[in-house]
Amino acid sequence: MTEFANMNYNRKSNYRQVILLDENGYIHDSCDSLFDSSQFTDKSIGNYFYFLASELPTIWASEANKISYNRMQTTQACLPGFYDFAFSKAVINGKRHILWEIFDYTNVYKEYIKIQQIKNEVSIHEQYLLRNKNQSVDGKPAHSENFFQSEYIAKQRKESDNLVYRLIHKEKEIGTAPAEAGLIKLNELKLHLKLMIEEIDQFVNQVKDDEFTDIYIKEVVDDYFNKEIPRHPDRIKLIYSDSLPDKVTVNKNVLTQIISLVCKDELNQIDYKSASLSLGLVQVNNDNNPILNIDYVEQLSSDINLNEDSAKRVIKLSILKSLVSTLGGRLISKYSTDNHLFGALISLPLKNC
């Protein structure tokens, strides 16, 4: 067993790799969860990763023991995506080392970038509206025809049944509305997107903490709902399957964040009919890794216009899907305009319970 493994960083993960670098930037050890590091051992790592060429001297020179760089986009063949990096200084056997943690959030940030793209385009259009407010002719802003012209949006247009597109298209119509009304609507949308981005950031950081603890799951979930909906305790029916043990080893923050992302908006809805959240545990035979199933179903009133209202929820579910996928799980969304049904089935692998 290497020194590195002794540091409890040898556990394989589907989204995290830890590399130990010596003082000269050579790889000393790696768990190789994301890529095979053996191809980069003959030279200092800075020769292979542009980013590190400039940062290693800076990290050594810094007074901080840990430095983080989030949302790094790399094109390196072994790391082709979006990652969060953290560098910690460590002394092992009297020698200085750097622990390089790589968190693969490619799936998550691919969703993030879509929201950021819309938010930025909304902001740019808002700026044009503001500028043209006093210069408009017949109340029509001059730049509305340029609204949402990006490649991403154009792609969405081709997907006629895409709810994200419907949301955007709805807001696009604002471009022809009087400037004042358009500004208010755009500001609302921008704030909504900003909150969504903050939720992603929060979730990503909680996942990174990687703190798995034994919890009494029913108590944790009950507590969460008591805090979130104290005035409406019956709005969501909680169902605990017989398969769910009292104690489960789980990242508590991640669990409550998932439940929050899937249920919270709906909790604030006034007009919905009923909803249920079921939790159960499934044992998988091949690696004895239990899977937590979280099944959320919401039956909405027939007078709610799902096409307009649900677009934002669907965006959120697509983010959650990428987050769950990063954690090695799966999310199947449930959506039916005919039956006014909305929900998600999430399967999340856990540590042994």
Added chain:
Amino acid sequence: MTSKKVILTGSFGVGKTSLFNQFIHQKFSDKYLTTIGVKVNKKTVESHGEEVSLLIWDIAGEVTQDKVPNSYFLGASGILYVVDLSRPLTFVNIKEDIEYLKDLLPGAKIKVVGNKKDLLTDTELAQAVKSIEIPVGTTTSAKTGENVEDLFLALTNEMME
């Protein structure tokens, strides 16, 4: 070989990535695709007869610079603060932003870059430059490539002085 870290920063949609792509790959796309976080690439240039490796960080745009994570700026020798000459709101915070960057990186060379000059007439360009509170070092067009190479070379020379 000497290495220098250069940061492209400024508000969103001002053309930082387009300047980055034009300088590194001599390519330009009309489509706006937002950047999240950071993209890093390098290019070797010559300054005063010496080869210099520029490690260029293309940072996601923020309305004000204090929202950019400090770690991105660590160890930077040069900063290109980019504004969109056709969107005045991209330079409304320029004075505070430049002060902030000077405090954060006292030794770094900072250049203000007015991009998208191709969208403006000569008169509009002169008006836009005049209205910016901090002197604009260079006006560029990432689309046509005008002044892009010169911008990076001038910054390199300043960093190597």
